[in-house]
Amino acid sequence: MRHHILLPTDFSKNAKSAASYAFKLFKNETCTFYFLHTWMFPSSVSRTYVTSTYVDNLKKESQDKLNALKLDAKAENVNTKHNFKTIFSSDPLQDNIKSAIKEYAIEMVIMGTKGASGVGEFLFGSNTVTVINKIRLCPILVVPKDFEYVTPKQIGFPTDFNRFYGEELRPIKNLSKLHNSKIRICHINEKTNLTEKQNYNLAMLKAYLEDYKHSFHWMKDYDNKDHAIKDFIKTFNIDILTMINYKHSFIEDLTKEPIIKKMGFHPVVPFLVIPCFG
Numbered sequence: 001m002r003h004h005i006l007l008p009t010d011f012s013k014n015a016k017s018a019a020s021y022a023f024k025l026f027k028n029e030t031c032t033f034y035f036l037h038t039w040m041f042p043s044s045v046s047r048t049y050v051t052s053t054y055v056d057n058l059k060k061e062s063q064d065k066l067n068a069l070k071l072d073a074k075a076e077n078v079n080t081k082h083n084f085k086t087i088f089s090s091d092p093l094q095d096n097i098k099s100a101i102k103e104y105a106i107e108m109v110i111m112g113t114k115g116a117s118g119v120g121e122f123l124f125g126s127n128t129v130t131v132i133n134k135i136r137l138c139p140i141l142v143v144p145k146d147f148e149y150v151t152p153k154q155i156g157f158p159t160d161f162n163r164f165y166g167e168e169l170r171p172i173k174n175l176s177k178l179h180n181s182k183i184r185i186c187h188i189n190e191k192t193n194l195t196e197k198q199n200y201n202l203a204m205l206k207a208y209l210e211d212y213k214h215s216f217h218w219m220k221d222y223d224n225k226d227h228a229i230k231d232f233i234k235t236f237n238i239d240i241l242t243m244i245n246y247k248h249s250f251i252e253d254l255t256k257e258p259i260i261k262k263m264g265f266h267p268v269v270p271f272l273v274i275p276c277f278g
Helices: 013-025 052-076 093-104 126-134 167-179 196-208 225-235 250-254 257-263
Strands: 002-008 030-038 082-089 108-112 140-143 154-158 182-188 214-219 240-245 271-275
Touching: 002 013, 002 093, 013 030, 013 052, 013 108, 013 140, 030 052, 030 093, 052 082, 082 093, 093 126, 126 140, 154 167, 154 225, 167 182, 167 240, 167 271, 182 225, 214 225
Parallel strands: 002 030, 002 108, 030 082, 108 140, 154 182, 154 240, 182 214, 240 271
Antiparallel strands: 140 271
């Protein structure tokens, strides 16, 4: 099976770090990695006396950087089963990502939390927020700034058991298969007992994960979800955190910048956002 992985890049250190993480995550797999660069006219440059030749030269410069990125990745990568391609476009980022997902059967987008400009007080940079909120075609793996790769042996999955999960669990299963990782399910107790619906969904979740290493953990006495998740990550040495992005989910709050400021939730491990198919 060949994996098709999309790597949006703005040539920042953080984008390169996310790409490096992707290569290591899929180091034993047959993959095609697509470097995607969305070119924009630099906002710092005055348009007053700009000629078409000048614009063409700027574009050419970015295209050369993109090709160099591909050549560097090819030279540094020891896995002969890894192929590298480039996608260059001046269309909006989210349009480019959607088109690439459809055209190249992309199964995962892997990107950094912040781009070259960065917004230090927020969880994600604006491009990352846009991608998470607008792209619902495949999972998105967000790699924290300056994160150094560790083999993901522990995958965290917070859930309240209020939803019946089916196809949404496939990316978590696939991720677990890559390195025989254990899936740790975290439930943040808001009430003492589960409802009938929650108990049913819990039973179904156990059945779906029967062939995978997994465990369930109850996080009690927390008045706030982000604190519970932080402690869950630390206590169980979680290497990748996964969440399903459905309407009114915790992720919706995480991508609202004023709430992020208030909560101070910053990812310390890669964060896999899975679209809700239901």
